[in-house]
Amino acid sequence: MRHAGRGGGRRGRAIRRGVIMLAFAVPLGVWLIAVLRSSAPGRIRLIYAAIAAGILLTAWVMSGVLLED
Numbered sequence: 001m002r003h004a005g006r007g008g009g010r011r012g013r014a015i016r017r018g019v020i021m022l023a024f025a026v027p028l029g030v031w032l033i034a035v036l037r038s039s040a041p042g043r044i045r046l047i048y049a050a051i052a053a054g055i056l057l058t059a060w061v062m063s064g065v066l067l068e069d
Contacts, residue, residue, distance in 0.1 A: 020063040021056075028052050 035048045 017060075017063045021060060024056060024059040028055060 032049060032052045036045055038045070040048075
């Protein structure tokens with residue numbers, strides 16, 4: 001049985017997951033743009049891009065795990 005106000009099931013989980021991802025993606029995106037526009041060597045920028053991608057992937061997976069019923 002679904003409870004009123006709990007996000008509406010599957011769609012609600014998708015919306016909450018999107019909000020969680022947005023909360024991670026915006027600061028990471030700003031940070032990554034600043035790094036990529038900096039004068040750091042190409043290899044350093046690549047490492048930072050890989051770190052940001054790893055954090056986003058981890059947040060995406062964990063948000064799905066945490067929102068499971």
